[in-house]
Amino acid sequence: MEIPFVDRQNEVAELCEALASAKSGKGKMYFVTGEIGVGKTRIIEEFCKIAKQEGCLVIFGRCIDSGAVPFLPLNEVLERYMGEIEEQHIPLGLAVSREFQYEQLRNTERERTRMLERYMRKFEEMSVQQPVVFALDDVQWADAGTLSFLHYLSRNISTISMLCVVTYPTEYMKTEGATPFATTIRNINIERNARTIEISRFGVEHVVQILRVMLGTDRVPEKLVKNIYQRTGGNPFYVIEVVREILEQDVFDLEKHELKVPVEEIQMPDTIKNIVSMRVSRLDENTKKVLRACAILGREFEYAPLKALAELDEDTLLDILDNLIAMGFIEEVEGAEERYRFVHNPVYEVIYSELSIPRKRLMHGKAGRELERLHGNEERYHAEIGTHYIRGRELEKGIKYKIRAGEYALSRYIMEDAISNLQDAVAVLGELKDESMKVEYAYRIYAMLGDCNYILSNYDEAIMAYEKALDFSVDETQKTRIKIKMSMPHTKKGNFTESVNLLLDALGHIKEDEFALKADILILLGWTYELKGAFLRAIEYYKQAVEICENTDDEAAIATAHHRLGTGFWCLGDINKAMKHLEKARSIREKRNIKEGLADTYNNLAILYSDTGNIEKAIEYFRKAEKLYAEIGELSGLCAIYNNIADIYALKGQYETAIAFYTKDIELSRRIGYKTSEILATNNLASIYQEMENLEPALTHYASALKLSREIGEKRMLTMALANIAIIYAELGEIKKALEFANEALETAKEVGSKEDEGDACSAMGRVLLLSGNFNEAEMYYEKALDFYLETQRVERINTCKFDIGRLYLAWGKFDEAREFLEIAREFFEKMGSSGMLKKVERELSKLPK
Ligand SMILES: Nc1ncnc2c1ncn2[C@@H]1O[C@H](COP(=O)(O)OP(=O)(O)O)[C@@H](O)[C@H]1O
Ligand SMILES: [Mg+2]
Incomplete structure (x- = not known):
């Protein structure tokens, strides 16, 4: 039954106003919140209709919670509207060994920003052609990737023709503590980059309107209205379910427009949960069976696994599905083939929660096998398959798929999703029977958890995870790898001694012919000493790294070693030697077109020139670096450039220009959430004012x-x-x-x-x-x-x-x-x-x- 849209003029008007502003290039983000069933989804659906009529491109994404899949629904949504977002390069180390290498660990923050920037640019491009409305329903279930993009978008939306409308139920903000979802919403609010529209329940007059339509009469008995309003408190979902119940119990005379029994006598459960259970209990056995199978597969599901799970002949199943759609339990997913979802989450939750534990186990196991058969080769299904296997108590397979899901998320720089998948695996790891398998999985999981936490700058957690990984290492190679990785969070924390000890230990345990690994360790040792300010030692290690690399034909590695060595000499103030090695790195990187590295080298050369008073040359190189960073979307590099250019002007006493560049740096750092850069620029800005004696x-x-x-x-x-x-x-x-x-x-x-x-x-x-x-x-x-x-x-x-x-x-x-x-x-x-x-x-x- 189509129920016409009731009330909500104010809310819609506010969104329309925001849309007008978006059309003129001043985009906005809105949160539409309120309790479950209050009408959040409905409002944004109605608003999207208006936007479409007004010629906007409407992108509607729904979030589902079938395990964390990085950048879904964003990916799906974007795929549907503008073709696949071009595949980002998978880090080399990952492609080779499925393990994050040390160089990648250092560059991931950049990669992550780059990924977000890529989505942002797609949105910008789209909004140039046509104003865009981007609606994201039920964002409390969004994966961490989508959430981080949302945060990114909130910082950038004000300059493009886009209105982003996001819904979530208020209770999720209250009950869930520091989930990625709650944190994201809070951060966006702290930065004041979104407004919130809180939807309230219906008043009596709106309840009447609903009753009129559903009961097909203008003369709804006042007693009934009052009764329903009282029971439901005016929650639209609840109101509709109660009226459905009245219709299905056949206690309303549709001809005479009156109740057949006194209103007090109508049997009516008092919660949404009970209403749903009652409706379900009236269904026939096969329909119930199908509905349960649907619930096992999740809020949203595909036809093929459902068919396998329901064990009915296809004709019967299709009839039942049509019937479930007609009754408003499920609906087809727009734009996706053979996909369905539950219309209302409370319905899904009630049905799922009423399944017995053994049945859940049985059916999840089956669902896992079915999805594995259908989609085992598609990485984005791995999280879901893992969840089914774990719930089906097929732990070994569950853990295996969760690890794969973690790897997939890590390869896309969505650390939070990787962590949540890995933690699902950790939770059941202890129950694995096979000891050696347990050890092997534990090593991989903890090593990856260390990587993820390191990248997220959770250094203590990273160290803890690596320590666990060390406990589960079975040979020297594994131990060495973990020690090298573990040195990095220690360095970041400023525990230089710890870090050096780990690296020296690792160095003592590698084989003679592991040149690449040796060079890595030496460079890390150099890096640690460099950060510590012990430049002579740093240089010693960089020199050794150069020597080793030059005995191989790995030009990229040779360039890296020279770049570091040159930088080390610069720290020491030995300009000539610094120049020599940086030039060497430059020529290799230019020849091989290693853009990211090249931009870094240009930057360091520029600093050298500026230090020696060759300001023009310095600016020239900064510009070259700037161009490259912009080209590859490496915004954190741009931040560094702005900072360095500001430094030059500061040195020359051109304070105004310096202030302008530091401010630019701060703004960009904030935009991409690059905290260390923001701190540096803020400190520098302060020091300019200090120099100007503007205390x-x-x-x-x-x-x-x-x-x-x-x-x-x-x-x-x-x-x-x-x-x-x-x-x-x-x-x-x-x-x-x-x-x-x-x-x-x-x-x-x-x-x-x-x-x-x-x-x-x-x-x-x-x-x-x-x-x-x-x-x-x-x-x-x-x-x-x-x-x-x-x-x-x-x-x-x-x-x-x-x-x-x-x-x-x-x-x-x-x-x-x-x-x-x-x-x-x-x-x-x-x-x-x-x-x-x-x-x-x-x-x-x-x-x-x-
Ligand atoms: N303003 C409205 N007019 C008519 N029906 C509404 C209105 N708001 C909500 N509903 C109906 O109430 C039910 C619950 O609304 P929904 O938007 O799904 O809630 P939420 O997304 O807040 O959980 C849906 O069937 C919806 O069509
Ligand atoms: Mg909703």
């Missing part, structure tokens, strides 16, 4: 960088924020606060173990002490700072520190010493063309007595 905004930006750093547990940039906040407070005369921050900076730096950070923290402390008139102690800290900087050989830091020391002596009245240090600093900054610092040095020099 208020400087403090604000440092504070927000600090907050972000703490949120993600990023310690390296934490020191920078803490140290500078300390300095600013000291300059504002708030010495007590300043000391607190300086002390925390010292502690944090020590924890991280980076020489450079320790130097920064010490020099911040020096500055605080100087400003509080504590010259002796200030001198001590500055000397410590200088020692740290000398160890890292960072020339700029060394000379800034000398300037600070000069300033200290000036305040102290030790003019000769002051002059000596300030002169050194002046010479350096003059040579560097760093006009901002130069001005500062000269100002201090002019204060000296003639």
